[in-house]
Amino acid sequence: MGNVLIRIPTPLRRLTNSQDKVTIECSNLIECVNVLDTRFPGFKERLCDETGELRHFVNIYLNGEDVRFLQGLDTATKAGDEVSIVPAVAGG
Amino acid sequence: MSHVTGLRCRECGREYPIEPLNVCDFCFGPLEVSYDYDAIAHVISRESIAKGPLTMWRYEDLLPVDGANAVDIATGFTPLIKAKNLGRVLGLDNLYIKNDSVNPSYSFKDRVVSVAATKALEFGFDTLACASTGNLAGAVAAHGAKAGMKVFVFIPADLEEGKIIGTAIYGAKLVAAKGSYDDVNRLCSELADTYRWAFVNINMRPYYSEGSKTLGYEVAEQLGWRAPDHAIVPAASGSLFTKIWKGLKELSDLGLIGQAHTKMHLIQAQGCSPIVEAYRQNSLHVRPIKPNTIAKSLAIGNPADGFYALKTLKATGGRAEAVPEEEVIEGIKLLAETEGVFTEAAGGVTVAGLRQLANLGVIEKNEVTVAYITGNGLKTQEIVRHVANPLIIEPNMESFEAAFMAAGGPRS
Numbered sequence A: 001m002g003n004v005l006i007r008i009p010t011p012l013r014r015l016t017n018s019q020d021k022v023t024i025e026c027s028n029l030i031e032c033v034n035v036l037d038t039r040f041p042g043f044k045e046r047l048c049d050e051t052g053e054l055r056h057f058v059n060i061y062l063n064g065e066d067v068r069f070l071q072g073l074d075t076a077t078k079a080g081d082e083v084s085i086v087p088a089v090a091g092g
Numbered sequence B: 001m002s003h004v005t006g007l008r009c010r011e012c013g014r015e016y017p018i019e020p021l022n023v024c025d026f027c028f029g030p031l032e033v034s035y036d037y038d039a040i041a042h043v044i045s046r047e048s049i050a051k052g053p054l055t056m057w058r059y060e061d062l063l064p065v066d067g068a069n070a071v072d073i074a075t076g077f078t079p080l081i082k083a084k085n086l087g088r089v090l091g092l093d094n095l096y097i098k099n100d101s102v103n104p105s106y107s108f109k110d111r112v113v114s115v116a117a118t119k120a121l122e123f124g125f126d127t128l129a130c131a132s133t134g135n136l137a138g139a140v141a142a143h144g145a146k147a148g149m150k151v152f153v154f155i156p157a158d159l160e161e162g163k164i165i166g167t168a169i170y171g172a173k174l175v176a177a178k179g180s181y182d183d184v185n186r187l188c189s190e191l192a193d194t195y196r197w198a199f200v201n202i203n204m205r206p207y208y209s210e211g212s213k214t215l216g217y218e219v220a221e222q223l224g225w226r227a228p229d230h231a232i233v234p235a236a237s238g239s240l241f242t243k244i245w246k247g248l249k250e251l252s253d254l255g256l257i258g259q260a261h262t263k264m265h266l267i268q269a270q271g272c273s274p275i276v277e278a279y280r281q282n283s284l285h286v287r288p289i290k291p292n293t294i295a296k297s298l299a300i301g302n303p304a305d306g307f308y309a310l311k312t313l314k315a316t317g318g319r320a321e322a323v324p325e326e327e328v329i330e331g332i333k334l335l336a337e338t339e340g341v342f343t344e345a346a347g348g349v350t351v352a353g354l355r356q357l358a359n360l361g362v363i364e365k366n367e368v369t370v371a372y373i374t375g376n377g378l379k380t381q382e383i384v385r386h387v388a389n390p391l392i393i394e395p396n397m398e399s400f401e402a403a404f405m406a407a408g409g410p411r412s
Helices: A029-039 A043-047 B037-043 B046-050 B056-062 B084-090 B109-123 B135-147 B161-168 B181-192 B205-222 B239-253 B274-280 B306-316 B326-339 B345-360 B377-387 B397-406
Strands: A002-007 A021-026 A058-062 A082-087 B004-009 B031-035 B080-082 B095-099 B127-131 B150-156 B173-177 B230-234 B263-269 B320-323 B369-373
Touching: A002 A029, A021 A029, A029 A043, A082 B181, B031 B205, B037 B056, B046 B056, B046 B205, B056 B109, B056 B205, B080 B205, B084 B095, B084 B326, B084 B345, B095 B205, B109 B127, B109 B135, B109 B205, B127 B135, B127 B181, B135 B150, B135 B161, B150 B161, B150 B181, B161 B173, B161 B377, B173 B181, B205 B239, B230 B239, B230 B345, B239 B263, B239 B306, B263 B274, B263 B306, B263 B345, B274 B306, B274 B320, B320 B326, B320 B345, B326 B345, B326 B377, B345 B369, B345 B377
Parallel strands: A002 A082, B095 B369, B127 B150, B150 B173, B230 B263, B230 B369, B263 B320
Antiparallel strands: A002 A021, A058 A082, B004 B031, B080 B095
């Protein structure tokens, strides 16, 4: 358990009263999403589909690393970590 | 004038006004431009297009901006070359090369940026920006200069020198981040939330990506108003691939060409082939990878349009092929030596993929086949430096003849 900084992208700021950063206490990313959903109802539905999987066009990064290279939403978090929620963007 | 009616989420269908938006507020799906095709059908014809300028702006009616104010540096209407020599090597009688490496900043990216810069001015932005694997950087810098805008370009620090210089020369502010393109792209998405800049591939993306459709239109027009039987397209994010198909479909739906039956084939280099991997697994969902490829302009490990590229593959019956890294340089050389076109690594990927498809017997000998060459070899000369081994001589006849005979003489 520890304080984790969450960076909120524009499409979700309507839920967070326009806050672009939120600090919460959690020990892994699922917990992180659940805590955010309690504080900002509707948050989880935006990130996850009906089965609880991350939506295909949502990327979550833990300290800059795509969590799909880690353990997805099961990835553990610790105090001082930074989580970014970023929509997929085109390239190149 | 533009025939855009609004933006629409490709996933959940929610509608949005014509604004600098790229992501659905609800499901994070990408937004796409909606057009009034009935209105377009009233004004467009083969003749109206033929009367237009010899640039991509001849298809203005099918682009999401007002063409009268286009940021135009004469992008597009690039040559479609009948590739007899390469065709002979591959056993194909109707092979064409779409040489898009001769655009103003030497890649197909001029097409998307010409649209994005025009839209950015319409929205009142004064700064144009992008995350880039190199080609986009040059295109944004060039069009930004023409539009009189400030330009910020974010690149991975290990980019080829030619692409860095070819961006800086236009007066753009370059920011080299120590990381991969995917890292740079993530950073830019966060910046786009903070700075009021037109990021061409982020908040301008729905408009930007439409520019690639012109590569479908042009090929159809240049083939005498017909879709090719096969299109061979290199893929990074997968956007170009899906938009070429969209362009062909639109022409067909508007009755400007017959039924588009093109098999769309997608090519990646083995060191970065997440879309091909998903295709092989028969999945529509791409697992991101960490790229390690010589084809840096295709080095996107987390391709945003992978899902739609996979749907296009399915819809058209095309194949996705990954080519071995060592064949990329061979592909560059083969195209240069047979057709006189010097392409960058992405073009080497396309040619190697074309050869793979020909060897597999996927393409019939007489079928009309178009290989898209999207970038210029002069930008990435370092990857083929080994081909230059000049005979070093004194400037006189004897010295030349001695060196010439030593190198094998007239038979060499």
